[in-house]
Amino acid sequence: MKKWLPVPLITILVLVLAGIKIYSTYPEAVAALIPYNKETSSNVSIEKNAKKGSEAKIYKHRDIAKEKTFPFHTESEKQLAKKYPEQFNIVNKMYYSWDYIHNAQGKYSWGYPKREMSQAEFYVDFDHHKNRVTNKQYENGKVVETTDVLFNRDIAISQRLEQKIYRKDTPKDPNYTNKEQFERDHIGLYNQWVTSSEWFSLLFNNYTNWDYQEGTQLGMPVYKMKGTIPSTISESLQGRFTMVVSKDTGTLIDLKCYGQEDRVIFFVTCEEIQINKGIDPRVFNLDVSGHKQVSGREFGERSVNNTTGTKSGGVDTR
Numbered sequence: 001m002k003k004w005l006p007v008p009l010i011t012i013l014v015l016v017l018a019g020i021k022i023y024s025t026y027p028e029a030v031a032a033l034i035p036y037n038k039e040t041s042s043n044v045s046i047e048k049n050a051k052k053g054s055e056a057k058i059y060k061h062r063d064i065a066k067e068k069t070f071p072f073h074t075e076s077e078k079q080l081a082k083k084y085p086e087q088f089n090i091v092n093k094m095y096y097s098w099d100y101i102h103n104a105q106g107k108y109s110w111g112y113p114k115r116e117m118s119q120a121e122f123y124v125d126f127d128h129h130k131n132r133v134t135n136k137q138y139e140n141g142k143v144v145e146t147t148d149v150l151f152n153r154d155i156a157i158s159q160r161l162e163q164k165i166y167r168k169d170t171p172k173d174p175n176y177t178n179k180e181q182f183e184r185d186h187i188g189l190y191n192q193w194v195t196s197s198e199w200f201s202l203l204f205n206n207y208t209n210w211d212y213q214e215g216t217q218l219g220m221p222v223y224k225m226k227g228t229i230p231s232t233i234s235e236s237l238q239g240r241f242t243m244v245v246s247k248d249t250g251t252l253i254d255l256k257c258y259g260q261e262d263r264v265i266f267f268v269t270c271e272e273i274q275i276n277k278g279i280d281p282r283v284f285n286l287d288v289s290g291h292k293q294v295s296g297r298e299f300g301e302r303s304v305n306n307t308t309g310t311k312s313g314g315v316d317t318r
Contacts, residue, residue, distance in 0.1 A: 084207035094200035097250030106273030150286035197252035
């Protein structure tokens with residue numbers, strides 16, 4: 001198998017493409033458990049010293065799985081970032097993007113042109129611990145699977161429209177050790193392809209091969225990058241690429257990889273997105289009436305991505 005992308009990104013791609021057989025292993029997994037601090041664009045908690053009566057500010061990222069500071073693996077990586085501070089700032093903003101997002105809603109597509117792609121419409125409210133997504137998977141122009149997801153703090157529901165089935169999870173299920181883990185596994189489901197996107201890895205340690213300019217897209221200030229991906233970053237995506245990232249939040253707006261030819265071989269594109277503009281709470285609902293509740297195992301086995309199962313014929317959308 002060819003070397004493609006760093007391990008975290010490979011994990012996300014494999015889990016998504018495989019239909020995510022076990023709900024608790026959804027890749028879009030990070031929590032938003034700590035209040036947002038507007039002044040620092042970070043998350044702050046106050047820890048009181050009971051003996052001395054003093055208080056100390058403790059900074060924590062909204063994504064509690066992220067390290068306090070950017071995780072350089074070697075000293076040379078750190079020195080390279082210091083040499084290209086403006087470009088590293090973009091990488092750092094993407095890595096910690098949840099620190100800057102209260103809520104977001106939008107629609108994006110990703111995949112391989114004319115072959116396989118998915119389109120997700122999402123609403124996520126990190127402050128109120130809610131996530132709602134409709135994800136459609138396409139093959140050769142046909143919808144082969146539609147998955148609706150609702151996470152609302154204490155419950156997570158995944159529904160498959162074509163098969164009229166759904167599954168339900170709560171923090172009390174044995175798959176989760178605590179409520180924090182439960183939220184971590186559901187708050188970023190699907191939306192994390194653009195919020196806190198792992199595609200920063202195409203820019204990291206690759207500063208000499210890309211440059212950027214500032215501009216505006218989808219009504220927001222953005223960084224517009226263009227350059228090349230060397231084989232040391234990705235053999236399969238090696239070649240020219242373009243990327244657009246929100247300047248204020250680090251949200252991924254657009255990514256196009258052209259490989260060795262002058263055509264897009266892989267893309268992630270937001271058709272529309274709004275960030276920190278509020279969300280109508282009425283969108284966070286999911287009607288499962290008329291659908292059969294099944295176990296997580298059965299839900300995964302009945303996915304069109306399950307290699308042991310039978311794929312549905314799909315709905316022609318052309």
